[in-house]
Amino acid sequence: MNRLPPLVVLLLTLGYALAEDSEKPVVPDTALERGKKLFADTQGDDYPSCAQCHSVLPEDKELKGAKYLGPAGTLHGSARRAGWRNKDTYKDVIDAAQYCAKTWQERRHGLKAAQQADLRAYLESIAGKKVLPKRKVERKPKLITKFDGGDAVRGKKLVVRHCGACHGPDHISFEIKANHKKKLLVARKVRGYDKKLKFKPQGGTMSYYTIDRLSDKDLRDIIAYCGK
Numbered sequence: 001m002n003r004l005p006p007l008v009v010l011l012l013t014l015g016y017a018l019a020e021d022s023e024k025p026v027v028p029d030t031a032l033e034r035g036k037k038l039f040a041d042t043q044g045d046d047y048p049s050c051a052q053c054h055s056v057l058p059e060d061k062e063l064k065g066a067k068y069l070g071p072a073g074t075l076h077g078s079a080r081r082a083g084w085r086n087k088d089t090y091k092d093v094i095d096a097a098q099y100c101a102k103t104w105q106e107r108r109h110g111l112k113a114a115q116q117a118d119l120r121a122y123l124e125s126i127a128g129k130k131v132l133p134k135r136k137v138e139r140k141p142k143l144i145t146k147f148d149g150g151d152a153v154r155g156k157k158l159v160v161r162h163c164g165a166c167h168g169p170d171h172i173s174f175e176i177k178a179n180h181k182k183k184l185l186v187a188r189k190v191r192g193y194d195k196k197l198k199f200k201p202q203g204g205t206m207s208y209y210t211i212d213r214l215s216d217k218d219l220r221d222i223i224a225y226c227g228k
Contacts, residue, residue, distance in 0.1 A: 035122025038115055045172045047105045050075070050097075050119075052165040052172075053207050056126050068165035071207040071214075073135060079120065079127040083134030094120055104207050138210045140199050141191045147183050150224025158222050162214055166206075176226050183227035190219055 028034040039050045053070035055062050062074045078093040090096035094116050101107040111119065159167070159176050167176045188194070192201030192208030201208045209219075 031118045031121035032125050035118035035120070035125075038111075038119055039122055042172055043105065043107075047205055048166055048172065048207070049105075050100070053100075053104070058128070069162050069213070070165055071162075071209045073137075073213070075123060076126055077128050077130065077132045079123040080130070081132045081135060093123055100207075103202050104205055106205060138212055141208070141211050142216075143191050143193050143197060143199075144187055144216050144219065145184065147187070147220055147223045147227060150220035150222075152178075152221070152224040155221035155223070155225030158218050159225060162209070162218070162222070178225055179228040180226045181228065183223050186223050186227055187219065190214065190222075 028037050039056075042049045042052070052068070053072040055066040055068075055070070055074040056076050057065050057074055058076045059074055062076075063069070066074075075093070081093065090099065094111075097116070097119060098110045101110045156178070163176055165171065166173045169175050188197070189204075189206055190209050192199055192203075194200045194203050
Protein backbone atom coordinates (compact mmCIF):
# COMPACT_ATOMS: atom_id res chain seq x y z
CA MET A 1 0.00 0.00 0.00
CA ASN A 2 1.45 3.37 -1.02
CA ARG A 3 1.85 5.88 1.77
CA LEU A 4 1.31 9.60 1.32
CA PRO A 5 4.37 11.81 1.73
CA PRO A 6 4.65 13.37 5.22
CA LEU A 7 4.16 16.90 3.82
CA VAL A 8 0.88 15.89 2.15
CA VAL A 9 -0.32 14.28 5.38
CA LEU A 10 0.53 17.46 7.29
CA LEU A 11 -1.34 19.65 4.81
CA LEU A 12 -4.40 17.39 4.87
CA THR A 13 -4.41 17.37 8.67
CA LEU A 14 -4.14 21.16 8.75
CA GLY A 15 -6.96 21.44 6.23
CA TYR A 16 -9.28 19.26 8.31
CA ALA A 17 -8.45 21.24 11.42
CA LEU A 18 -9.21 24.55 9.69
CA ALA A 19 -12.46 23.18 8.30
CA GLU A 20 -13.57 22.09 11.78
CA ASP A 21 -12.65 25.49 13.24
CA SER A 22 -14.62 27.29 10.52
CA GLU A 23 -17.77 25.44 11.56
CA LYS A 24 -17.47 26.56 15.18
CA PRO A 25 -19.30 29.78 16.14
CA VAL A 26 -17.06 32.80 16.55
CA VAL A 27 -17.06 33.87 20.19
CA PRO A 28 -16.58 37.62 20.77
CA ASP A 29 -13.32 38.07 22.66
CA THR A 30 -13.50 41.72 23.73
CA ALA A 31 -15.89 43.53 26.06
CA LEU A 32 -17.00 45.79 23.21
CA GLU A 33 -17.80 42.85 20.91
CA ARG A 34 -19.59 40.97 23.68
CA GLY A 35 -21.56 44.09 24.57
CA LYS A 36 -22.63 44.61 20.96
CA LYS A 37 -23.79 40.98 20.78
CA LEU A 38 -25.66 41.34 24.09
CA PHE A 39 -27.37 44.47 22.74
CA ALA A 40 -28.96 42.36 20.00
CA ASP A 41 -29.68 39.29 22.14
CA THR A 42 -33.30 38.05 22.00
CA GLN A 43 -32.63 35.05 24.28
CA GLY A 44 -33.44 32.53 21.59
CA ASP A 45 -36.10 34.72 19.92
CA ASP A 46 -38.21 34.63 23.08
CA TYR A 47 -37.84 38.21 24.31
CA PRO A 48 -37.14 41.66 22.84
CA SER A 49 -33.52 42.74 22.59
CA CYS A 50 -32.16 46.20 23.36
CA ALA A 51 -31.88 46.79 19.61
CA GLN A 52 -35.60 46.16 19.02
CA CYS A 53 -36.56 49.07 21.29
CA HIS A 54 -33.53 51.34 20.92
CA SER A 55 -31.67 52.79 17.96
CA VAL A 56 -27.98 53.72 18.25
CA LEU A 57 -28.12 56.62 15.78
CA PRO A 58 -27.60 60.23 16.87
CA GLU A 59 -30.90 61.86 17.85
CA ASP A 60 -30.92 64.25 14.88
CA LYS A 61 -30.53 61.30 12.47
CA GLU A 62 -32.71 58.70 14.15
CA LEU A 63 -36.04 59.69 12.57
CA LYS A 64 -34.58 59.54 9.07
CA GLY A 65 -31.98 56.79 9.41
CA ALA A 66 -33.35 54.09 11.69
CA LYS A 67 -34.98 51.14 9.91
CA TYR A 68 -37.34 50.66 12.85
CA LEU A 69 -38.49 53.17 15.46
CA GLY A 70 -39.10 51.28 18.67
CA PRO A 71 -40.82 52.53 21.81
CA ALA A 72 -37.63 53.81 23.40
CA GLY A 73 -35.25 56.59 22.37
CA THR A 74 -31.85 56.14 20.80
CA LEU A 75 -28.99 55.08 23.06
CA HIS A 76 -26.42 57.03 21.08
CA GLY A 77 -24.62 59.12 23.69
CA SER A 78 -26.41 57.31 26.52
CA ALA A 79 -23.19 56.57 28.38
CA ARG A 80 -22.60 60.32 28.74
CA ARG A 81 -26.16 61.46 29.42
CA ALA A 82 -26.62 63.69 32.46
CA GLY A 83 -29.73 61.91 33.74
CA TRP A 84 -32.51 59.46 32.98
CA ARG A 85 -36.29 59.77 33.02
CA ASN A 86 -37.76 62.95 34.42
CA LYS A 87 -36.80 62.55 38.07
CA ASP A 88 -33.38 60.90 37.91
CA THR A 89 -35.03 57.51 38.35
CA TYR A 90 -31.83 55.83 37.20
CA LYS A 91 -28.33 56.89 38.13
CA ASP A 92 -26.85 55.89 34.77
CA VAL A 93 -27.55 53.91 31.63
CA ILE A 94 -26.57 50.57 33.19
CA ASP A 95 -28.92 51.15 36.10
CA ALA A 96 -31.65 51.76 33.51
CA ALA A 97 -30.56 48.69 31.57
CA GLN A 98 -31.00 46.55 34.68
CA TYR A 99 -34.62 47.68 34.94
CA CYS A 100 -35.22 46.87 31.28
CA ALA A 101 -33.52 43.48 31.60
CA LYS A 102 -35.72 42.45 34.52
CA THR A 103 -38.97 43.99 33.26
CA TRP A 104 -39.11 43.80 29.48
CA GLN A 105 -36.56 41.06 28.79
CA GLU A 106 -37.64 39.00 31.81
CA ARG A 107 -34.10 38.17 32.86
CA ARG A 108 -34.96 37.10 36.39
CA HIS A 109 -31.82 38.46 38.03
CA GLY A 110 -31.09 41.15 35.49
CA LEU A 111 -27.69 41.47 33.87
CA LYS A 112 -24.69 39.86 35.56
CA ALA A 113 -21.75 42.06 36.52
CA ALA A 114 -19.73 40.87 33.51
CA GLN A 115 -22.66 41.58 31.18
CA GLN A 116 -23.06 45.06 32.65
CA ALA A 117 -19.38 45.75 31.98
CA ASP A 118 -19.67 44.46 28.41
CA LEU A 119 -22.79 46.51 27.69
CA ARG A 120 -21.17 49.61 29.17
CA ALA A 121 -18.14 49.10 26.92
CA TYR A 122 -20.37 48.98 23.85
CA LEU A 123 -22.48 51.99 24.85
CA GLU A 124 -19.34 53.99 25.65
CA SER A 125 -18.02 53.16 22.18
CA ILE A 126 -21.02 54.96 20.63
CA ALA A 127 -21.25 57.73 23.21
CA GLY A 128 -19.48 60.47 21.30
CA LYS A 129 -17.86 63.41 23.07
CA LYS A 130 -20.91 65.55 23.83
CA VAL A 131 -22.58 65.28 27.24
CA LEU A 132 -26.31 65.04 26.56
CA PRO A 133 -28.92 66.64 28.84
CA LYS A 134 -31.26 64.67 31.05
CA ARG A 135 -33.78 62.81 28.93
CA LYS A 136 -37.34 63.77 29.82
CA VAL A 137 -39.95 61.13 29.11
CA GLU A 138 -43.70 61.35 29.50
CA ARG A 139 -44.25 58.53 31.93
CA LYS A 140 -48.03 58.04 31.70
CA PRO A 141 -49.54 58.65 28.25
CA LYS A 142 -53.30 59.06 28.01
CA LEU A 143 -55.30 56.19 26.57
CA ILE A 144 -57.41 57.07 23.54
CA THR A 145 -60.71 55.19 23.20
CA LYS A 146 -62.10 56.90 20.08
CA PHE A 147 -60.54 55.75 16.83
CA ASP A 148 -62.42 57.57 14.08
CA GLY A 149 -60.55 59.38 11.34
CA GLY A 150 -57.56 57.10 11.00
CA ASP A 151 -55.72 56.58 7.71
CA ALA A 152 -55.28 52.83 7.11
CA VAL A 153 -52.87 53.31 4.18
CA ARG A 154 -50.57 55.45 6.28
CA GLY A 155 -51.14 53.11 9.23
CA LYS A 156 -49.78 50.14 7.29
CA LYS A 157 -46.52 52.01 6.72
CA LEU A 158 -46.37 53.05 10.38
CA VAL A 159 -46.80 49.43 11.48
CA VAL A 160 -43.64 48.52 9.58
CA ARG A 161 -41.78 51.53 10.97
CA HIS A 162 -42.81 51.29 14.61
CA CYS A 163 -43.80 47.66 15.11
CA GLY A 164 -41.71 45.78 12.56
CA ALA A 165 -38.72 45.14 14.80
CA CYS A 166 -40.79 42.74 16.92
CA HIS A 167 -43.97 42.09 14.91
CA GLY A 168 -42.46 41.23 11.56
CA PRO A 169 -42.55 37.91 9.70
CA ASP A 170 -39.05 36.97 10.88
CA HIS A 171 -39.09 38.36 14.41
CA ILE A 172 -40.06 37.33 17.91
CA SER A 173 -43.79 38.06 17.91
CA PHE A 174 -46.80 37.64 15.64
CA GLU A 175 -46.95 39.59 12.39
CA ILE A 176 -49.43 42.46 12.48
CA LYS A 177 -51.89 42.31 9.60
CA ALA A 178 -54.96 44.22 8.42
CA ASN A 179 -58.07 43.91 10.65
CA HIS A 180 -55.97 41.80 12.99
CA LYS A 181 -56.72 42.86 16.58
CA LYS A 182 -59.48 44.63 18.49
CA LYS A 183 -58.99 48.38 18.38
CA LEU A 184 -59.02 48.96 22.12
CA LEU A 185 -56.61 46.08 22.66
CA VAL A 186 -54.11 47.67 20.28
CA ALA A 187 -54.47 51.05 22.01
CA ARG A 188 -54.03 49.47 25.45
CA LYS A 189 -50.91 47.54 24.51
CA VAL A 190 -49.31 50.51 22.81
CA ARG A 191 -49.95 52.85 25.76
CA GLY A 192 -49.29 50.36 28.56
CA TYR A 193 -52.78 49.86 29.99
CA ASP A 194 -54.29 46.60 31.31
CA LYS A 195 -57.75 45.10 30.74
CA LYS A 196 -59.23 47.29 33.47
CA LEU A 197 -57.80 50.36 31.71
CA LYS A 198 -55.25 50.90 34.47
CA PHE A 199 -51.77 52.07 33.54
CA LYS A 200 -49.56 49.04 34.20
CA PRO A 201 -46.72 49.13 31.66
CA GLN A 202 -44.80 46.35 33.40
CA GLY A 203 -47.59 43.87 32.73
CA GLY A 204 -45.91 42.22 29.74
CA THR A 205 -42.77 42.02 27.62
CA MET A 206 -43.94 44.79 25.29
CA SER A 207 -42.61 48.21 26.21
CA TYR A 208 -45.20 50.97 25.86
CA TYR A 209 -45.01 53.97 23.51
CA THR A 210 -45.16 57.45 24.94
CA ILE A 211 -46.66 60.24 22.83
CA ASP A 212 -43.23 61.70 22.11
CA ARG A 213 -42.40 58.41 20.36
CA LEU A 214 -45.80 57.75 18.76
CA SER A 215 -48.46 60.44 18.52
CA ASP A 216 -52.19 59.82 18.98
CA LYS A 217 -52.65 60.58 15.27
CA ASP A 218 -50.12 57.91 14.34
CA LEU A 219 -51.76 55.47 16.74
CA ARG A 220 -55.19 56.10 15.17
CA ASP A 221 -53.72 55.47 11.73
CA ILE A 222 -52.14 52.20 12.94
CA ILE A 223 -55.45 51.12 14.46
CA ALA A 224 -57.30 52.04 11.25
CA TYR A 225 -55.10 49.47 9.51
CA CYS A 226 -54.87 46.60 12.01
CA GLY A 227 -57.92 47.18 14.23
CA LYS A 228 -61.32 45.54 13.92
